[in-house]
Amino acid sequence: MIQKKICMIGVFGTGKTSLVSQFVHSKFSDKYHSTVGVKIDRKQVDLSETTVNLLLWDLAGKDDFEGLQTSYLRGSSGLLFVADGTRRETYDQLFELRETVFQAVGEVPSIVALNKADLTDLWALGQKEYDALLAADWHMLKTSAKTGDGVNEAFYWLAAATVKS
Amino acid sequence: MPDNRLIDTYGLTDIGKVRSNNEDQFLVATLRKSMDLKHTSLTIADSFENLRDSEAHILVVADGVGGVPGGEFASGTAVEALIDYISHTMGCYYGHDVDREHEFIGQLEEAVQHTHEQVQHAHGSKGRGPATTLTMVILIWPRAYIVQVGDSRGYYLRKGRLKQFTRDQTMSELMVDEGVMSEAEARDSGLDHVLASAIGVDAKPSIGLLDLEWGDTLLLCTDGLTKHLTDIAISEILQRSGSAHDLCHQLVSTALERGGRDNITVVIGRMGEAEDR
Numbered sequence: 001m002i003q004k005k006i007c008m009i010g011v012f013g014t015g016k017t018s019l020v021s022q023f024v025h026s027k028f029s030d031k032y033h034s035t036v037g038v039k040i041d042r043k044q045v046d047l048s049e050t051t052v053n054l055l056l057w058d059l060a061g062k063d064d065f066e067g068l069q070t071s072y073l074r075g076s077s078g079l080l081f082v083a084d085g086t087r088r089e090t091y092d093q094l095f096e097l098r099e100t101v102f103q104a105v106g107e108v109p110s111i112v113a114l115n116k117a118d119l120t121d122l123w124a125l126g127q128k129e130y131d132a133l134l135a136a137d138w139h140m141l142k143t144s145a146k147t148g149d150g151v152n153e154a155f156y157w158l159a160a161a162t163v164k165s
Numbered sequence: 166m167p168d169n170r171l172i173d174t175y176g177l178t179d180i181g182k183v184r185s186n187n188e189d190q191f192l193v194a195t196l197r198k199s200m201d202l203k204h205t206s207l208t209i210a211d212s213f214e215n216l217r218d219s220e221a222h223i224l225v226v227a228d229g230v231g232g233v234p235g236g237e238f239a240s241g242t243a244v245e246a247l248i249d250y251i252s253h254t255m256g257c258y259y260g261h262d263v264d265r266e267h268e269f270i271g272q273l274e275e276a277v278q279h280t281h282e283q284v285q286h287a288h289g290s291k292g293r294g295p296a297t298t299l300t301m302v303i304l305i306w307p308r309a310y311i312v313q314v315g316d317s318r319g320y321y322l323r324k325g326r327l328k329q330f331t332r333d334q335t336m337s338e339l340m341v342d343e344g345v346m347s348e349a350e351a352r353d354s355g356l357d358h359v360l361a362s363a364i365g366v367d368a369k370p371s372i373g374l375l376d377l378e379w380g381d382t383l384l385l386c387t388d389g390l391t392k393h394l395t396d397i398a399i400s401e402i403l404q405r406s407g408s409a410h411d412l413c414h415q416l417v418s419t420a421l422e423r424g425g426r427d428n429i430t431v432v433i434g435r436m437g438e439a440e441d442r
Contacts, residue, residue: 003267029341031348036328036330037309037376039372040270040373041372072374075267
């Protein structure tokens with residue numbers, strides 16, 4: 001079976017761990033736990049032509065004290081960048097993060113999850129931001145780790161992209 | 166690894182002041198693989214450099230679950246089964262290869278499953294007998310591979326900041342995660358020390374990793390330590406100078422001074438300059 005390493009990347013508190021938890025265990029918790037180091041999960045994904053075993057590396061979010069540790073990225077087949085749609089600054093940092101990551105592992109398939117889409121009243125992004133992502137050649141999906149909306153789609157899109165690449 | 170670097174490891178357990186037996190176990194070990202290249206016609210001898218003095222440090226703590234007959238044996242059975250499995254399967258992995266790393270992570274998961282089955286088999290139980298926590302780090306510099314089942318903890322200290330890299334697998338945490346209780350309700354529920362995952366009963370291993378730096382200190386411990394020492398108190402002791410041996414003794418003696426209500430077990434790994442000691 002094909003095995004692919006997927007890294008979850010984004011600043012702290014964007015919902016990377018919650019997205020993995022929703023995708024792998026169909027669970028969501030409101031309680032915030034800061035990831036330390038890397039938490040590893042796996043999930044088998046059936047695509048139309050093949051089955052892929054995804055190794056999901058949930059990396060600690062970049063914060064004021066610790067930057068992104070690029071040593072964790074080695075051997076990545078795909079990258080799932082996560083921004084919190086209610087915190088504009090987490091979107092702004094995507095571009096710098098992508099540059100750092102691509103320098104470390106090259107331009108591997110990647111997708112942006114604009115997470116917390118269930119919090120519509122607090123949503124801070126609009127068409128201008130979506131257009132900027134598309135202009136930067138980025139595939140993008142709105143997701144909610146809480147409701148599950150867009151979560152499977154994001155991981156399946158990325159799994160398929162890693163197989164094609 | 167440069168010669169002036171030293172990974173200093175030590176482990177210590179104490180029965181405490183209240184319990185009549187010690188249900189904790191620990192293990193500190195080093196696996197080595199080395200190749201002494203004598204002569205070769207190859208011009209790429211540097212390719213073998215990563216085989217020179219490769220080593221893996223294994224640190225384990227386990228806390229047998231009290232109140233169940235055989236609890237004191239479950240932790241011993243678990244550590245023995247785990248090390249037996251690892252010594253037979255991980256011999257060829259010492260880092261440097263992404264595909265092999267994936268295999269290795271898979272082997273860690275299998276090792277936990279094997280250990281779980283061995284504990285059930287040894288005690289003739291199928292999910293209703295003795296159980297134990299299990300927290301293990303396999304350190305292949307600089308990467309620490311982490312396996313956790315239950316509520317024995319792992320911490321690391323870096324530049325004065327202590328971080329817990331494991332998450333307690335207890336019923337109170339589970340109730341909050343499932344949205345059944347608020348955090349305040351969970352604190353008052355008495356479920357803090359009821360395990361949601363344990364070897365021998367219902368093992369749901371958590372696998373992770375962490376890249377260490379020189380100057381870091383690793384700590385694995387059973388809840389006999391954290392019942393008496395807050396994270397601040399642990400951090401204060403780990404920041405003192407001294408060997409892993411010294412710090413283990415200081416942690417255990419502090420827990421004893423504060424009551425020693427449970428068995429206390431600590432394992433420490435210090436990543437330091439040789440001249441620091």
